[in-house]
Structures are given as structure tokens and as C-alpha cells.
Amino acid sequence: xxxxxxxxxxxxxxxxxxxxxxxxxxxxxxxxxxxxxxxxxxxxxxxxxxxxxxxxxxxxxxxxxxxxxxxxxxxxxxxxxxxxxxxxxxxxxxxxxxxxxxxxxxxxxxxxxxxxxxxxxxxxxxxxxxxxxxxxxxxxxxxxxxxxxxxxxxxxxxxxxxxxxxxxxxxxxxxxxxxxxxxxxxxxxxxxxxxxxxxxxxxxxxxxxxxxxxxxxxxxxxxxxxxxxxxxxxxxxxxxxxxxxxxxxxxxxxxxxxxxxxxxxxxxxxxxxxxxxxxxxxxxxxxxxxxxxxxxxxxxxxxxxxxxxxxxxxxxxxxxxxxxxxxxxxxxxxxxxxxxxxxxxxxxxxxxxxxxxxxxxxxxxxxxxxxxxxxxxxxxxxxxxxxxxxxxxxxxxxxxxxxxxxxxxxxxxxxxxxxxxxxxxxxxxxxxxxxxxxxxxxxxxxxxxxxxxxxxxxxxxxxxxxxxxxxxxxxxxxxxxxxxxxxxxxxxxxxxxxxxxxxxxxxxxxxxxxxxxxxxxxxxxxxxxxxxxxxxxxxxxxxxxxxxxxxxxxxxxxxxxxxxxxxxxxxxxxxxxxxxxxxxxxxxxxxxxxxxxxxxxxxxxxxxxxxxxxxxxxxxxxxxxxxxxxxxxxxxxxxxxxxxxxxxxxxxxxxxxxxxxxxxxxxxxxxxxxxxxxxxxxxxxxxxxxxxxxxxxxxxxxxxxxxxxxxxxxxxxxxxxxxxxxxxxxxxxxxx
Numbered sequence: 001x002x003x004x005x006x007x008x009x010x011x012x013x014x015x016x017x018x019x020x021x022x023x024x025x026x027x028x029x030x031x032x033x034x035x036x037x038x039x040x041x042x043x044x045x046x047x048x049x050x051x052x053x054x055x056x057x058x059x060x061x062x063x064x065x066x067x068x069x070x071x072x073x074x075x076x077x078x079x080x081x082x083x084x085x086x087x088x089x090x091x092x093x094x095x096x097x098x099x100x101x102x103x104x105x106x107x108x109x110x111x112x113x114x115x116x117x118x119x120x121x122x123x124x125x126x127x128x129x130x131x132x133x134x135x136x137x138x139x140x141x142x143x144x145x146x147x148x149x150x151x152x153x154x155x156x157x158x159x160x161x162x163x164x165x166x167x168x169x170x171x172x173x174x175x176x177x178x179x180x181x182x183x184x185x186x187x188x189x190x191x192x193x194x195x196x197x198x199x200x201x202x203x204x205x206x207x208x209x210x211x212x213x214x215x216x217x218x219x220x221x222x223x224x225x226x227x228x229x230x231x232x233x234x235x236x237x238x239x240x241x242x243x244x245x246x247x248x249x250x251x252x253x254x255x256x257x258x259x260x261x262x263x264x265x266x267x268x269x270x271x272x273x274x275x276x277x278x279x280x281x282x283x284x285x286x287x288x289x290x291x292x293x294x295x296x297x298x299x300x301x302x303x304x305x306x307x308x309x310x311x312x313x314x315x316x317x318x319x320x321x322x323x324x325x326x327x328x329x330x331x332x333x334x335x336x337x338x339x340x341x342x343x344x345x346x347x348x349x350x351x352x353x354x355x356x357x358x359x360x361x362x363x364x365x366x367x368x369x370x371x372x373x374x375x376x377x378x379x380x381x382x383x384x385x386x387x388x389x390x391x392x393x394x395x396x397x398x399x400x401x402x403x404x405x406x407x408x409x410x411x412x413x414x415x416x417x418x419x420x421x422x423x424x425x426x427x428x429x430x431x432x433x434x435x436x437x438x439x440x441x442x443x444x445x446x447x448x449x450x451x452x453x454x455x456x457x458x459x460x461x462x463x464x465x466x467x468x469x470x471x472x473x474x475x476x477x478x479x480x481x482x483x484x485x486x487x488x489x490x491x492x493x494x495x496x497x498x499x500x501x502x503x504x505x506x507x508x509x510x511x512x513x514x515x516x517x518x519x520x521x522x523x524x525x526x527x528x529x530x531x532x533x534x535x536x537x538x539x540x541x542x543x544x545x546x547x548x549x550x551x552x553x554x555x556x557x558x559x560x561x562x563x564x565x566x567x568x569x570x571x572x573x574x575x576x577x578x579x580x581x582x583x584x585x586x587x588x589x590x591x592x593x594x595x596x597x598x599x600x601x602x603x604x605x606x607x608x609x610x611x612x613x614x615x616x617x618x619x620x621x622x623x624x625x626x627x628x629x630x631x632x633x634x635x636x637x638x639x640x641x642x643x644x645x646x647x648x649x650x651x652x653x654x655x656x657x658x659x660x661x662x663x664x665x666x667x668x669x670x671x672x673x674x675x676x677x678x679x680x681x682x683x684x685x686x687x688x689x690x691x692x693x694x695x696x697x698x699x700x701x702x703x704x705x706x707x708x709x710x711x712x713x714x715x716x717x718x719x720x721x722x723x724x725x726x727x728x729x730x731x732x733x734x735x736x
Contacts, residue, residue, distance in 0.1 A: 001013060001014065001015050001188065001190055001193050001195050002014040003195050003197070004039070006030070006033050006039065007027075007030075007033050007037075007208035008205050008206065008207055008208050009025055009065065009070075009199055009200065009201045009205065010023075010024065010025035010026075010027060010030060010033065010199075010207070010208075011023075011024040011025065011197055011199075012024070012034070012039055012054060013058075013188060013195060015173070015176055015188075015190055017175070017190070018172075018173035018174070018190070019055075019097075020056050020100065020173060020176065021054045021055055021056065022057070022058055022100070022102070022188075023054035023056065023058070023076060024058040024186075024197045024199060025058070025060055025070065025199050026057060026059070026069075026070065026071050026076055027065075027069065027072065027207035028069060028207065028209075028258030028259055028284075028288045028289070029209060029210050029211070029258040029288075030072070031075045031076055031079050031233070031234065032210040032211070032234070032235070032236040033208060033210045034053060035210075035234075036210045036236050039053065039054075040053040040079070041053075045092050050083065050084065050085050050091065050092065050093055051079065051083045052084060052093075053079055053080070053083075053084055054076065054080070055080055055099055055100065056099065056100035056101070056172075057073055057076060057077075057099070057100070057101050057102065058102045058103060058178075058186060058197060058199070059071050059102065059103030059104070059107045060107070060184055060199045061103070061104055061107065061183055061184045061725050062183075062184060062718065062721055062722060062725065063107065063319060063320050063721070064291060064320065064714070064717075064718055064721075065200075065207070065718070066201050066205065066206055066207070066718075067291055067292060067295045067711075067714065067715075067718075068206070068207050068291065069288060069291060069319065070199070070207075071103075071107060071110070071111050071114075071319065072319075073114075074114070074115060074118045074283070075233050075285070077115060078233075079234075080099045081099070081159075083234075086098070086099065087159070097161070098160055098161040099160050099161065100160075100161045100163065100172065101160050101161070101162050101163065102163045102165060102170075102172065102178060103163075103164070103165060104164065104165060104166060104180075104725075105164035105166050106321060107321075108162050108164055109321075110318060110320070110321045111156075111319065112155070112156035112157055112160070112162075113156070113318035113319075114315055114318045114319035115160075116155060117282065117311065117314050117315035117318055117358075118282060118283060118284060118287075118358070119149075119357065119358070120145055120149065120153060120357065120358065121145070121281075121282065121311040121315075121357070121358030121359045122141075122307075122310060122311050122314070124142075125138050125142060127310065128141055128142070128307070130310070131305075131306040131307040131310050132306060133307060136401055137401065140402060140405065141359075143402075144355050144356075144391060145357060147391045148356070148357040148391075148429065149357065163178075165178065165186070175191060176189070176190045177189045177190075183200070183722060183725050183726055184198065184199040185198050185199070185200070203543075203612070204543060204544065204545050209258075209259040209262050210236050211236070211237065211238065211239060211259065211262070213239075213262060213263065213266035213466055213467075214266065214466065214467070215266050215513045215573060215574060216266060216267050216268065216466075216574070217510065218268060218269070218467065218469060219469070219475070220246055220251070220475065220479045220480065220532075221246050221469070221471050221473065221474055221475045222246075222247070222248060222473040222474060222475040222476075222477070223245075223246065223247050223248075223369075223472045223473035224246045224469050224471045224472055224473075225243055225244070225245060225246075225376050225419055225421075225469070225470045225472070226244035226246065226267065226468070226469045227464035227465070227467070227468045227469075227470070228242050228243060228244055228263045228267065228467070229241050229242035229243070229263070229466075230445070230447040230448070230449075230463070230464050230466075231448070231450055232425055232448050232449055233284065233285035235449070235450030236450075238450075238466065239257055239258075239259070239260075239263050239466065240255075240257035240285035240286065240448075241255070241257070241285070241286070241380050241421075241423060241447045242255045242256070242257055242260075242263075243255075243378055243421060244267075244269075245278075245347070245365060245376070247345075247346070247347040247367065248345070248346065248347075248479070249475075249477070249479025249480075249482060249483070251269060251273055251274055251275055252274070252275055252277070252278060252303075252347070253276070253277045253278070254278045254280070254380075255277075255278075255280055255286040255287075255380060256279075256286070256287065256289035256290050256292070256293055257284075257285050257286055257287075257288055257289055258284070258285070258288040258289060259289065260289030260292050260293070261289070261292045265534050265572060265573045266466070266467070266573065267573070267574075268513075268532060268533040268573040268574035269532065269533065269573070270530075270532065270533060270534050270549040270550040270617070271292065271293065271295060271296050271300075271549070271617060272296050272298070272549040272550050272551060272617055272619060273483075273532060273550050274293065274296070274300050275301060276300055276301030276302065276303055276332075276334075276344075277301070277302055277331075278303045278304065278363055278378075279303070279308055279312060280304075280354075280360055280363060280378070280380045280381065281308060281311070281312075281356065281359060281360035281361070281380070281381055282311045282312045282359070283358065286380065287312065287315065287316075290316060291714065294330040294331070294710040294713075294714050295616065295617055295710070295711040295714065296710055296711055297549070297551075297617060297618045297619050297622045297709050297710075297711060297712075298708070298709070299330065299331055299332040299708065299710060300710075301332045301333075302331035302332065302333050302334065303334050303336055303342075303349065304335070304351070304361070305335065305336050305337070305338055305359075305361055306335045307338075307353075307359045307361075308351075308359050308360065309333065309335060310359070311358055311359040312327075329707070329710075330710045330713070330714070331710075336349065336351050337351075338351055338353055338361075339352060339353075341366070346367060346368075347365065347367055348365065348366050348367060349363055349364065349365050350364040350366075351363055351364075352364065352409065352412050352413075353405070354379075354381065354382055354383075354409065355383055355388060355392065355405065355409065356381055356382075356383065356429060357429060360380075362377070362378065362379045362380065362382060362412075362413060363377070364377050364378075364417070365377075365378070369472075369473050374418055374472040374473055375418045375419070375472075376417060376418065376419045376420070376421075377413070377415075377417040377419070377420040377421070377441075378421050379421065379422045379423055379431065380423050380448065381429065381430065382413060382422070382431040383428075383429060383430070384426065384430070384431050384432040384435060385410065385432070385435045386432070387428060388406055388409070388410065389406070392406035393406055414436075414439065416439065416440035416441045416442075418441070418443070418472055419441070419442065419445065419472065420436075420439065420441040420443070420445070421447055421464075422436055422444060422445070422446055422447065422461065423447060423448035424446050424447070424448060424449055424457065424461075425449055426449075430448060431448075433446055433453075433456070433461060434456070434460070436460055437459075439460075443462060444460060444461035444462060445461060445462050445463075445464045446461035446463070447464070480532065480576050481504060483531050483532070483550070484504055484508070484531045484578050485504055487529060487531065487550075487551045487619070487620075487621070488500050488503055488504070488529070490551075490621040491620055491621045491624065492593070494593070496591070496592065499588055499592055502588065503578070503580055503584070503585075503588060504578070506578055506579055506581070507578075508531070508576065508577070508578050508579070509576070509577055509579060510574060510575070510577075511571050511575050511576075511577060512571065512574060513572065513573050513574055514570060515570065515571040515575075516568065516569070516570045516571075517535065517554055517555075517569040517570060517571065517577070518554060518555055518565050518567075518568065520538075520539065520565060520566060520567055520568045521565065521566070522565070523558060523565075524555050524565070525581065525582055526555060526579045526580055526581050526582060526585075527553060527554065527555045527556050527559050527579075527580045527582065527585045528553070528555055528569075528577045528578070528579060528580075529551075529552075529554075529577060529578040529580065530549070530550050530551065530552045530553075530575055530576075530577055531550060531575075531578060532550050532574075532575060532576040533550060533571065533572070533573040533574055533575030533576065534547055534548070534549065534550075534571075534573045534575070535547075535548040535552065535554065535569055535570065535571055535575060536548070536569070536570055537567045537568070537569055537609070537615075538568045538569075539566065539567050539568070540568075544567075544610075546609065546610075546615035546616055547572065547617060548569075548616075548617070549618070549619050550619070551619030551620060551621065552619050552620050553620040554569050556585075556602050556620075557602055557603065559582040559586060560586065560589065560595065560599045560602055561599055561602075561603075601624055601628055602627075604627035604630060605620065605623040605624050607653070607672075608623050608626060608651075609623060610672060611651065611672040611673075612672060612715070613651070613672075613674055613712060613715055613716070614626070614712065618709065618711065622709065625705070626705060629701060629702065629705055630651075630699040630700065630701055631699065631700045631701075632653070632697060632698075632699060632700075633650070633697065633698045633699070633700050634695075634696075634697050635655065635657075635692045635696050635697065635698060636692065637692055637693065637694050637695050638691065638692060639691070639692050640689055640690065640691045640692075641657075641689060641690045641691075641692075641698070642689050647679050647703065648676060648679065648700040648701055648703060649674055649675075649677060649679065649680065649700070649701045649703055649716075650674060650675050650690070650698045650699070650700060650701075651672070651698060651699040651700075651701065652670060652671050652672060652673050652698060653671065653696070653697040653699055654671060654695075654696045654697045655670070655693070655694050655695060655696015655697065656668065656669065656670040656671075656692075656693045656694060657669050657670075657690040657691060657693060657696070658690065658691050659675050659688060659689075659690050659723065660688065660690070660691070661687050661688055661723065661724070662687055664727050666723045666724075666726040666727045667722075667723055667726065668693075669690075675688060675690055676688065676703075677716035677717075677719060677720050678720060679703045680703045680706055680707060680713065680716055681716075681717070681720070688723075
């Protein structure tokens, strides 16, 4: 057996005698990582090129680690089926075996449902009609699904070989056995060999991204399109097809592919700055970054038709094994209506149904300007004219509705726009550049490919490099200073307006990625308000790194208390900062608040910022609101805490605790850790208790204060899932 590291928390286990090559862990873009590591290679046969690669997958016990999906098997399975040829009749890669999936039964069931939803979307007529779709059009959608699926809908367990590992050992192939050792740790044995696979990410570890992006300094224009993805799910060099729309200083995202936070950071954008997302459909290359958009201190607005939202929601909640209401709690949902202009604070968007295997919309944007509208069309995952003609006009089971859909859709996507981005990926479910050879748009951008443009395509449309911005309406207004005012007003709601204006008159600067704002153990003479971008807070001797969002104040503790900073703050991207001299900041606080209270709350907020739960992307106003609401609760050694009675989140200020679910130990926690998270999710239903290992202190926080902070909820859910898995493991080993 050969164990090869693919990336952080991901391994490839090759057992040649059994014919198995097991991919252990499936984070976003793992196929691209395998390509870059040379673990997927092209081969030649008489009918063209095909690939080798893994043919089995070991699932993570935890569906999410550090905010990213851990079991995204959709593209690895597609690579096995179609690029290795495991499902193609007569292909040399089709040896009669199915892709193998190994893991806990809960995760196997979850990925089977997720894979089904990613292949077919909504499953039946009733689910479609629930989205306010007329019955005859619902029948048309189902007929299209069948046509794309070659008239056969198959459940995931029909096409995969499944091996649940809930207890004991299991033989996967003759002589190859696997045993679950602990949470996310598995032992493989073959003959006299034994290999252990650990899928856990350590603190401050992240799954690796295969794509390295250059850093850019973008402008917040009145109306512009920033190109942040022109590749597809197989392109190891470029992010998947996506765009940013800037409008009146606000930033909107179109789709959210793998490693979307890397793209935003490279552009100097904090995820907290995203106003909303427009979603076209639920394939992983447009969907996999959705949990990253929940890593904010407020709910991002989610814009899609009810049809697309239902498809996305069912896929996400299947993968996460959570109720559908979890999706609704993480985003501010706004359902768009098909085929009309939906007005979103002056930015108008029209979603149009696109024939595709899953529910899909192409999106048209416009806003009023001199001499009429400025327009942008985003045509992701369209089918070519050849495919549309065959599916909608030539198939015998289609009729008047099909002809109308064909006529209206082809007419809509052919309309000239100022800028039009087109999927030209080809094949059964993607577009062709030749269909737009006579398009009258001002500019056509060709996207959704993993190759260079052909000469014929170069005559039709343009390339777009990462971070390139097409300005439709330039800005004459300073939107950055507006954001600074908003942050200061939320941080100091009772301050006099003239005093806020006084602070805004301070110097505003742009700093490059890597710029050190504040060095550890070195005093600074100003307070910095981060207006745009991302800052990292580093403490090398403890290997701590926290990502701080726009809206964060840096240096406040030093200005108010002359404390020497214990952390280094450096720009993780291009940032815009408001630089407030210490004497001016102190004078401002004295005029608008009780300085002793501000110092105390500042100290508590800084402690929260050091914790794993609140130390990432939670801005200073949110931290301040939480800090003033904490209640101290001293605990003696050996004393127990029954959270069913407290009904609060408990944050450890000093000391350490053992945690139990019923009487089963599941965790040991210390300063900065928390427990009682189940009270946030399940009102009144707590099985968790804690016992102090030494004298200590807890902060108690009312759970209702956390229910509108998505990143905090998702982090609690990750920890809760891990504790439940540990509880299940202990139960099985003790025979309970």
C-alpha cells in the first residue's frame, strides 16, 4: 500500500493488488488538486484521450471542516464515470466495477442524496409545483430531466458500491480491510501492511486550493462587472465561472464556486462586504462555496427563483444532514420571479429558465442611465443550439410547450447586451461559441472552459483574466467613505453626528497586501478602522491566526489603556483603512461614552476576538454588542454545569472542563472554548453537561443574540457535529 498526501487533510491510498486507488477526503476542487499533483493523468486510446485516477472515496465523518465542505464527491464521481470511462459502454476504463464509497452510514446516506440532487435537482412533479410552477410546465421540466438523463433516473446506490463503517471492521476487497479508529481516523490493513488515514484538520489549518491568484486592488464603481471565474470544474489554473456585480458601492456575487473566499481576498474584499448572491443553479462548480458565504457576521441576501432555491436548498441540506430551515437561517432569502425585471434597490435582474439537467436560470441585469439602460447578461450552463433543437423540437414526446420554450429562450439569450458572458463548455449540457457568432452585444466574454480559445472562438468573443473589471457606469461618489461612516455609526450608535464627521475627516489610506499595521509588543500611535479587505491577526509563538473583516477596529485597546499589543496585524489583501490618531480617538470616546465602560467592554471584546468562535469575520460592532451582554459565572473544581438549566452558551474565561453527553465523555475544553451550543439549535433540548477540572470562570451568553450571526452558528454546528460523532463512537465501544 502507498499513502500519498494530496493536500492538507487529503490523501490518496493506492492498493495495486486490489485495483483500488482510494481518495481519502473530498474538499472543494479536489479533482484539480489531483491533476496538479499528477495523480490524474491523461491516456491515449484509439478514440481519443481518457484519464486515470482514484476509483474509491473515503468520506470524512464531518461534512464540514473549517467552514468548507469535506465530502464534495460530485466532481470526483463525474471524473470516474466520464473522464475515466467507468460508466461508458465499450470504454477501456469500464471494467464492470462501480466507484466505491466508504464511510459512516450517515455520511454515505447524505452524499447519496446530495449526488442525486446534484444530478437531477428536484425529484418529482410535486416538488416542482410547490415552486409555483404550472402543472403543464412542471411536466415539461420533468421531460427535460429524463431527456438529459437518457430516459433513466438512477438512484446513487444503483451506480455506487457503498461500504458503511459504523462498527467493527469491513472487508472492501479480498484481503483489504478497513477499521474506524476514532473520529475521522481510519486504519487500512492488507496482508502484513497497515496504514492509518487521518482526515482531521488541525487548528488554523485549511484545505488547500489548487489555484494561486494574484492580488488586485479593485474600484467600487457605480455599475461594473468584475470577472472572477472563467474556468470550469476541470480547469486546474482558473476559478470556475463567476462574476461580481458592483452597484452603487454594493457588491453582489453571481454564483459561488469552490474556494470563493480565496477569490474575494485576492480582490481585497471581505466576505462581510458582500451584499448578496445571485444563484444560477446547484452544480458544485457554482455551489461549493455556499458555506463560505455563511462565514459572516450578518445574513447575506440570497437571490434566486423559488425553483432554483428549492433545488439548491435540498442539495445543501442533504449534504449537511440538517433541516431545510437551516438554509433559511443562514441567508436573507429573496425569491425572484421568472421572466420579469425584479428591482433590487435600483439594480434590476431578470432570471430566465434555462433547459438543463437541474433547475437553472440565466440572469440579465440592467440599470437606468443616460440614453437608456446599461446591461449585462450572465449565461452560465446553457445548452447549445444543437442540443436545444434536438431536445425541444425533434423529440417525439415534446409539443407546443417545448416549441414555446425553445423560441423564447433562444430569443432571450440572442438579444444584444452591453456585456454578455457565455458558457461555451460544449457537450451535452454546455454552450457553443458558434451559436453567438452573429451576436450584436458590445462585448462578449467566453467562459466555462478548461482550455485555450480556438481561433474561431477568438473571432467571436474575448478572454477575461481574473480581476478584470468592465465599467458600465463609472462612479463620481466616494462609496468607501460612506462605508466608514456606516461602521462608525454602528459602533457608536449614540455619538453625535458632528463627532462622527470629525473622525471621518481623518486620513484614509490604501495598504498593500502584506503591510504590517501593528507589530506585536510595539506601541502604535493610531486606531485603524478596516473599511475594506481582510486583515490577519498573528501570534507566531502559539501558531494563532485570526482573519478579521471589514468593520474591525485595530489598536483601540492600546489607545484607551496604553496596553502593549500582544498580536501582529497585517493586511491579508489590499485594504482601505481610516487612520484615527490616538488622542483624537480618546477625546471622541470621552465626549460620547463613559470611558471606563468602553475600556471594560473593549477588553472583553478583545478576549472574544481571541476565541475560535468569534475570532474570524466578526466585526467590532458585533463583538461590542456581545461583550456588553456577557454574564460572569464562577465555577469551583469538581462542580458540574447542567446547561439545560442555564439555557445559555458558556464561554470558558478561565479554567478547563470535561464535557459529557448523558454520561459519555465527548470533549475536554479550556480557555476560549465553549459548550451549550445545542441550545441555539434545539430550544430546551439539551443532553450536554460539564464538570470543572479546576476553579474557573464562564461567560454566559443568551442564545438569541447568536441566531443572526451565521459564522457563529455554523462554527457551533461543526463543533456539535464533532461531539455527536465522538458520543456515537464511545457508545459503540462501550456497548451502549
